[in-house]
Amino acid sequence: MKFAVISFPGSNCDWDMYYAINDALGEEADMVSSESTDLDQYDGVLIPGGFSYGDYLRSGAIARFAPVMKAVKKLADAGKPVLGVCNGFQILVEAGLLPGSLQNNTSMEFISDWAPLKVVNNRTMFTNGYSKDQVIKVPIAHGEGNYYCDDATLQELKDNDQIVFTYEENPNGSCDNIAGITNRAGNVLGMMPHPERAVESILGGTDGLTLFKSILNQVRS
């Protein structure tokens, strides 16, 4: 399986994602510039964390206009997996591929820690390797991870099983403890926690690797 890791100016988890796929998962990932316009050769897209364009204006607000985003939409429309982590989640929201928005943490401080997450929906292409309600441990590192959406949208997210991960201990004030959601079709996942940082036991855990394996399971079955 061949992934594109999209590197925007200011992305800083792009190589972490690249190594998670190439070394820990043992699949192929290319580093693809945000200037490129064609992702047709890829089976999936990974939008990494960081501070694209310095996160100036608002997180992800400038990145949504990058040339590559049209190709990301095309690939998402084709039903292929698109994963946005941290800044990647913010970009997907800004680009309209996912509903809602991400606000400043209620503490108004950046927070970096290991976060226990509950797998609320294990029937997605990103979570089929977890059991339902399994609690996994994945690092978080963000200043604007406080997910917000209006009540109608929240109800829709619930009705369609789009809430995939919730925090066991809410670190940022996000509504309904939301840590990660999919689009309605289920092939676009945005999440604030960093699964690519939890793929080796020496780094503190491998719960994130299961997410990438889940994508493989889905595609291969």
Add this chain to the structure above:
Amino acid sequence: MQKQVELSPEQIRDQKVYRDWGLTDGEYDLISEKLLKRLPNFTETGLYSGMWSEHCSYKNSKPILRKFWTKGSRVIQGPGEGAGVLDINDGQAVVFKAESHNHPSFVEPYEGAATGVGGIIRDIFSMGAKPIASLDSLRFGELSNPKNRFLLDKVVAGIAGYGNCIGIPTVGGEIGFDKCYDGNPLVNVMCVGIMDQADIEAGRAHGTGNSIIYVGAKTGRDGINGATFASSQFSKEEESDRSAVQVGDPFMEKLLVDACLEITHKHSDILVGIQDMGAAGLVSSSAEMAAKANSGVDLNLDLVPQREPGMTPYEIMLSESQERMLLCVKKGHEQTVLDVFERYGLDAVVIGSVNDDGQYRLSQHGELVCDIPTKTLVDDVPEYTHPLVEPARLKQPAPHFTPEFDDLGTMVKQMLGQATIASKQSVYQQYDSRVQANTVLAPGSDSAVVRIRGTKKALAMTTDCNSRYIYLDPFQGGQIAVAEAARNIVASGALPIGITDCLNFGNPDDPESYFEMSKSAEGIAKACEQFDAPVIGGNVSLYNETDNAAIYPTPLIGMVGLIESNDQITKASAKAADELVYVVGKTFDDYSGSEIQKMLADQISGRIEHFDLATEAKNQKLVHTAIVDKLVDSVHDISEGGLIVTLLETLFENELGFTGKTALTREQLFSETQSRFVITVPKQNQAAFEKLAGDQATLIGTTTADHELHLELSNDNLNLDVNEMNQIWKEGLSWLMKSKA
């Protein structure tokens, strides 16, 4: 546009304007009478004032820096370049350096701290290395003073704001609090990078006709002559001297790192040299690069990217605008380099070239505005030795201090809530400590550990300096600073390989302050040799005085250690119940300079006793051997607060308890005798460990599953709920930050 009126050379001489810029009469006379044999003009005088400041020239500290031990088999690059380089085997090298940003952080804490991070990162990648970690060593006055709470809050936010964005994990550091840092907080930042030895770059400009390329942010009127600002004392009136502080843009820096590393890796054949524009900006980078190669440069200031119109040569050359680098590139190959920068969206311009007559020539609007020998800026700075006078407090130390308190449990609780002792989690959780996905031991450990991807190796790193000991005994205190850093490194499973330092002291013109600096440097040098950890770079921050009140002498030690095999990485937390708990090293009644002395007497005093390097080395060797032989499960070094604090910290993470008995007194639980560790050993390793340790380690008890601590002492008994202690320790700093004094 209107040209600013500059004073004539004669006016500068007659009005002695140079004094306001930090040059002495003697220095001015040396420049005009011997070096130039004419009066320097306005611009030239400004350049000398920046380049001859202590911050750039080390004119007061060089005699002291020479005391350091800088040899050692791993040294590839010692002091003198952007950062030092050490061999870590397999053709790889580690690059690291620490730098202070004290004065700017006091005036404008957010930007002062942020730009401190930015500056030290540039020193690392200008060597050709990829920055892999940074650490921060901070000192503030007591948190009962709201100004200090403000400074802590903003400094931490500044470090986080810059460091998180740029994608270099902040993996460690330390924070201390003492009254002496009121009005003089210390913000010392260390950055560590790794590289292939083949990629090492140097800050040199040579080869007549080769081009000088400016890259990065535009030059503005920020931080003008900041090097001179950093080399003078504060007074209350200067608190608002904001024009001398710069503003950082971490996004720009991230692009600079990536672009410069691409050039050093892919175009090293056409890159002659590279250096960052740090203190004294464009003049220091260009003059130092040329002087090191015995050449000169011709620069056209009209070509320098400028943020605003009408800047004078003085302003352009001495601006300390951030995120700027200077490159020397082979003639005819400029476009290759410019193309790379363009791809990253960075301003890059050829602003001049290398000459072979050694002159430093600047032109603006078609006029020559400076024409002086380059070497006079860099190499002809006078060096000053100062008289040494032993401070009176050292000649007659106060009598021995013995702590007196009523209830032992209450004392332990009070200790855990002290600002220096309490957990710093509320601070370090604001730092992204795991980006790059190599962090094995994150902040809160004795030392941070970062693995080297693709190898079995890992690097341990720590910053340390207990300035109270240096205040009480500069020579022994200097040794202890290095010994304690080494203890941190060894506790994590590594062996020390080198250090960087930030020498934070008071006014060097004060003979007592100079004495402290000199003696502590001798102590550091002696200990470095003992631990085979040469000094490979660092910086000096003098004049840390406000209205003549100086800080404790604080020579920060930033140490790096190498772990050959990552299965030796050892944590400070005990893993499980039913493990044996030993104290390595002997405990005496050492309360001089201790946290408990500070708490109970509200001052520190006395003589440092019971420390010697041989014992320290022997105990460290024991711990290292036990780790390599896989006999221990956890190792935690004993430092501020003494044995009881270390023992509790060992239990906190896994919510364990402890039951044991010791011949120590209840007071000795707070003794800060050096060279000690708390270690846990699985029962099946008891015989092997005790055989190895002999009388160097004492069994004091076992870990239990019930999160209760029961310790029988020679003159008391201690019973505590470990989880309750954990809560006091964890929340201590937050409580102090919220307190209303």
